[in-house]
Amino acid sequence: MTTPAYAREQAQTPAPPARQAGETPDLDVSVRVGLYETMVLSRAYEEAILREYHADKGPGFDIGKGLVPGEMHLSAGQEPVAAGVCAHLTSDDAVTATHRPHHFAVAHGVDLGKMTAEIFGRETGLGRGRGGHMHLFDPATHFSCSGIIAEGYPPALGQAFAFQRRGTDRIAVAVTGEGAANQGAFHESLNLAARWSLPVVFVVEDNDWAISVPRSASTAITSNAARASAYGIPGERVENDVEAVYDAANRAVARARAGQGPSLLEVHTVRLWGHFEGDAQGYRTDLAEAAARDPIPAYEQSLRADGALDDAGVARIKEAAGSRVEQAIELAKQSPTPDPASATSYVFA
Amino acid sequence: MTITESRTERRLTTSRAMVEAIEQEMEHDPSVFYMGEDVGAYGGIFGSTTGLLERFGPQRIIDTPISETAFIGLGIGAAVEGMRPIVELMFADFMGVCLDQIYNHMAKIHFESGGSVQVPMVLTMAAGGGYSDGAQHSQCLWGTFAHLPGMKVVVPSTPADAKGLMTAAIRDDNPVVYVFHKGVMGLAWMAKNAHALGEVPEGEYVVPIGKARVAREGSDVTLATLSLSVHHALDVAEKVSEQGIEVEVIDLRSLVPLDRDTLLESVGKTGRLVVVDEDYLSYGVSGEIVATVAETDPGMLRVPAQRVAVPDVPIPYAHALEYAVLPRQQRIEQAIHTAVRA
Ligand SMILES: Cc1ncc(C[n+]2csc(CCOP(=O)(O)OP(=O)(O)O)c2C)c(N)n1
Numbered sequence A: 001m002t003t004p005a006y007a008r009e010q011a012q013t014p015a016p017p018a019r020q021a022g023e024t025p026d027l028d029v030s031v032r033v034g035l036y037e038t039m040v041l042s043r044a045y046e047e048a049i050l051r052e053y054h055a056d057k058g059p060g061f062d063i064g065k066g067l068v069p070g071e072m073h074l075s076a077g078q079e080p081v082a083a084g085v086c087a088h089l090t091s092d093d094a095v096t097a098t099h100r101p102h103h104f105a106v107a108h109g110v111d112l113g114k115m116t117a118e119i120f121g122r123e124t125g126l127g128r129g130r131g132g133h134m135h136l137f138d139p140a141t142h143f144s145c146s147g148i149i150a151e152g153y154p155p156a157l158g159q160a161f162a163f164q165r166r167g168t169d170r171i172a173v174a175v176t177g178e179g180a181a182n183q184g185a186f187h188e189s190l191n192l193a194a195r196w197s198l199p200v201v202f203v204v205e206d207n208d209w210a211i212s213v214p215r216s217a218s219t220a221i222t223s224n225a226a227r228a229s230a231y232g233i234p235g236e237r238v239e240n241d242v243e244a245v246y247d248a249a250n251r252a253v254a255r256a257r258a259g260q261g262p263s264l265l266e267v268h269t270v271r272l273w274g275h276f277e278g279d280a281q282g283y284r285t286d287l288a289e290a291a292a293r294d295p296i297p298a299y300e301q302s303l304r305a306d307g308a309l310d311d312a313g314v315a316r317i318k319e320a321a322g323s324r325v326e327q328a329i330e331l332a333k334q335s336p337t338p339d340p341a342s343a344t345s346y347v348f349a
Numbered sequence B: 001m002t003i004t005e006s007r008t009e010r011r012l013t014t015s016r017a018m019v020e021a022i023e024q025e026m027e028h029d030p031s032v033f034y035m036g037e038d039v040g041a042y043g044g045i046f047g048s049t050t051g052l053l054e055r056f057g058p059q060r061i062i063d064t065p066i067s068e069t070a071f072i073g074l075g076i077g078a079a080v081e082g083m084r085p086i087v088e089l090m091f092a093d094f095m096g097v098c099l100d101q102i103y104n105h106m107a108k109i110h111f112e113s114g115g116s117v118q119v120p121m122v123l124t125m126a127a128g129g130g131y132s133d134g135a136q137h138s139q140c141l142w143g144t145f146a147h148l149p150g151m152k153v154v155v156p157s158t159p160a161d162a163k164g165l166m167t168a169a170i171r172d173d174n175p176v177v178y179v180f181h182k183g184v185m186g187l188a189w190m191a192k193n194a195h196a197l198g199e200v201p202e203g204e205y206v207v208p209i210g211k212a213r214v215a216r217e218g219s220d221v222t223l224a225t226l227s228l229s230v231h232h233a234l235d236v237a238e239k240v241s242e243q244g245i246e247v248e249v250i251d252l253r254s255l256v257p258l259d260r261d262t263l264l265e266s267v268g269k270t271g272r273l274v275v276v277d278e279d280y281l282s283y284g285v286s287g288e289i290v291a292t293v294a295e296t297d298p299g300m301l302r303v304p305a306q307r308v309a310v311p312d313v314p315i316p317y318a319h320a321l322e323y324a325v326l327p328r329q330q331r332i333e334q335a336i337h338t339a340v341r342a
C-alpha cells in the first residue's frame, strides 16, 4: 500500500506499513493515529468554513452575502468515510466527490490554501474563483466534484479507463450520497464499470437523509450493498467507524488495483449539521440523537483507551490541524478577487 | 386578463401567491397533485409548496426519490390518464438528467398521437442566479425549453402573475413549463426585493398564457424582458425617467406562445428596442425578440436593437464575476442610453 497524500504532507506522520490485499490485521498505531489526524483536520476545516460562512450573512440571513456566499454543504460527521477510503490512495488516484466535497478533498490531500481560496472566490483558488465550493477541480490530486446528484460517477469511469489503458494500477474512487443511488447515472455506471472491469471503487455515503427526505421514504431496499449484486460486483455496508471503513476500502481498492474490477462500499454515516447552511432542519426526526453519533470523540476515546494517544498527543494533533486550517483561511482572505473584466475568460482552452 | 373576483389590497409574496393558486386548484380538482424533491415537509426549497402537505396530505403532496427521469415520466403518464400533475424539477439546471422525458415525451406525445393524447401537466422549476450558487445552480435555460416545440413556457415576475399563470397552467390541456426565478419569490433568506411583494386577487384568478404585460408605459424606448429582469428594468426606468427618458417595459410573461403583437405595437411607437434576458445571449430569447421585429419590418427600428444577456459564459461563482455577466441595473441603463443617444 502506498503513502496517503495527507501523510506525505506531514513529515511527522510515518507511512503506514505495507499490507496484503484483502488482509485485515489489527491496525498499526501510526495508521490509527493517521486516520484520527485526517478526521480532525477535516472537522477543523468545516468548523472554520462554518464560522467564516456565517460571519457576514446578516442582518438576518442572506445567502448571497459575505466573503463565502452561495450554498454551503458541510460534511461534519462523515469524516470516517473520507479518511478510511483516502488512506489507501495516492495523489495519482482519482476521486470524484459530490456537492458535499470538503472531507474528501481534505483526506485526498487537495491543497488547503487553493481550495479555501476557491471557496472564497479568489483568483488564487483552484478554479480562479469561477467554480466555488461545489466545483473544486485539482489536477494535482485528480480530484473533482459536481453539484449534480450522482453525476460524479460517470467521469470516474473514464479516469479509471484511462488508468487501465495506460497499464497502471491507479484507480478512481467515485462518491455519492444514498439519495443519489436512485439516479439513473448511478446504475448505468455500476453496470458499465462491472462489465468492463474498470478499476473503480464506488462509495455511497448513507447519512440517512437527502435534504429533507429520509432514506426510508425514497429507497426500496435498506442497503445499497445489495444493489452491487445486481451488477455482479462485491458490495459491503459498514457503520461510521473509521477502521471498519479502512478495512472495507482496503479490500475494494486492492481488488481494483489488481485489475479485478469495481466494488461498492456503503458507509452508514451521519450528517451532524444541516443539509446546507441555513437549513432549519424542522423535518429532522433524529436530530436529538445525531450529536451523540459524532464519530470523532468516539474514535479519540478508543485511541486513548488503547494508549495510542494521550492528552498531549490529542492537543498536538488538534493544534496542528487548527493552524493549517487558519493558515489556509488567511491565505484565502489575503488573495485578490478576480478582475470582473476577465469574467468571460476560460470558457474555451 | 380574466379577473373573476375584484382586486383587494391584499399583498402576498410571489411564492405565497404561487402556492395559493395550487391550493385553490387542488381544492376543487381532485386530479391535481404536486410531486417533487423536498416538496413535502420542507415545503419546497424555494417555498413553492409551503403549507400544502399539512393541507392535503402525502397522497397529493408527494416527496420523490432523486430520480427525475422516473418521476417526470410518471407525471407524463398520469397526465395521459387524465390526472393534472404538477411536477417540480428543483432547479432548471437539473434538466440535464431528465431532458428526454421532457422534450421527447412530455412535449411530443400530443403531436405524435395526431392530437388524440393530451398531456395536461405543469413542470415547475426554479431558475436564475445572483447569489453565488455557481455554474450548475444559477442558469435560466427558459430559452432552451422555449426552443423545443410542444410545451408552453411561462415566466412570471409578479405575485399576481405567479398566481394567475399557475391557475392557467394547471387548467391548460398542454404541458406547461412554469419557471420561477428564485429572486422574484420573496424568500426570507435571499436579498430583499420590494417587487416580490404585491397585490394578489383572493379568489380564483387566471392570467391567460400568451399575453404580455405592459409593466410601464413610455414613449422613448421599448424594453422587452422577463422574470427578475422586469424588476431591474422597472428600477432603471424610474431612474432614467428623471433624466427625461421614458422607457416602456414589456413583461413577456409567456415565451410560448410569445405575444409578438404587444411587442411590435410598442416598438412601432418607440422605434427603439432593448432586450434584457438573464439567459445566455446567443441562440435564445433575446435573438427571437429582435428577429420578430426584423422579420416584421426592420424599418420600425430607428436605431440598432440592444441585447443585454449573459455573454455565453457559464455563471461564475465569485460575486464580482457573476455580477459582471448578469444583466443587472448598470448594464441595462447603459443599453438604454446607447439606444436613446444613437
Ligand atoms: C440531479 C439533481 N437533482 C436534485 C439535486 C438537488 N439536491 C442537491 S443535494 C440533494 C440531496 C442529496 O442527497 P444525498 O445523495 O443523500 O447526499 P447528501 O446531501 O445527503 O450528502 C438534492 C436532492 C441535484 N443537485 N441534482
Ligand SMILES: [Mg+2]
Pocket: A177, A178, A179, A205, A206, A207, A208, A209, A210, A211
Ligand atoms: Mg444523504
